[in-house]
Amino acid sequence: MEPQHLSISVPGTARAVTDVRHQVVAEIRGWGLPADSSAVETVALVTSELLTNAVQHAGQGPISVAALLKDDTVRVEVSDASPTLPTPGLPDEDDEHGRGLLIVAALAVRHDVETTESGKRCWAEIPVQHEPTPHSPLHVPLPRR
Structure with a gap:
């Protein structure tokens, strides 16, 4: 797959999370990911979790979201101005918050947070699996006699 990149400036509001998630999904669907790949839904969920954390904990400062496709991995980055x-x-089982980073850790093959000159960048990498679809012919070599 060809390398792809998307970068979005985000207002620090709860409504922005939904809007940006839809923007990211619409963009990465055009990157040639397999139609039956669960990577698109995983990227949407990881984007939502990382962005929600930035909106809730970094305040109204500048926030940006980037998605990068390289080789067989989509990397989602959320940067904000909070150090x-x-x-x-x-979280306790009754808590309504506090599971975002656990979800990201469960879904990503790698994830981390890095300090930047203007705050921090949280990122996660999601693998893109190339699985045959029911409509794809399978090529099985036959043994020679």
């Missing part, structure tokens, strides 16, 4: 690094917690 405070996120810390995953262990």
Whole structure:
């Protein structure tokens, strides 16, 4: 697959999370990912979780979202102006918040947070699997006699 890149400036509002998630999904569907790949839905969920954390904890400062496709991996990056690094917690089963980083860790093959000159960047990498679809012919070599 050809390398692809998307970068979006985001207002620090809860409504922005939904809008940006839809923008990211619409863009990456055009990158040639397999139609039956679960990577698109995984990227949408990871984007939502990382962006929600930035909106809730970084305030109204500048936030940006980037998605990059390189080889067989989509990397999602969310940057904000807060120097405070996120810390995953262990929420009680009745808690309505606190699971975002755990979800990201479960879905990504790699993830981390990096400090930047203007704050921090949280990122996660999601593999793109190339699985045959029911409509794809399978080529099985026959043994020679």
